[in-house]
Amino acid sequence: MFSLAAPSLPPATSAQVVFLVRPVLSLMDTIATFIKREERSGGSGVRTECRVVCVARRAVLCRT
Numbered sequence: 001m002f003s004l005a006a007p008s009l010p011p012a013t014s015a016q017v018v019f020l021v022r023p024v025l026s027l028m029d030t031i032a033t034f035i036k037r038e039e040r041s042g043g044s045g046v047r048t049e050c051r052v053v054c055v056a057r058r059a060v061l062c063r064t
Helices: 025-041
Strands: 016-021 049-054
Touching: 016 025, 025 049
Parallel strands: 016 049
Antiparallel strands: none
């Protein structure tokens, strides 16, 4: 698990990468930069699928 606050993410070495993020535009920009960098570099030779899962701050069921 890596933080998106790091200066850069390590290269993808697995077949699947999952981003668990809040729906914030700056985080989407960071993810897009990571994916573009992976495409330019050719990756690690493994075809990598990226998924973005947006999580809410508070679930509706938790509200009282």
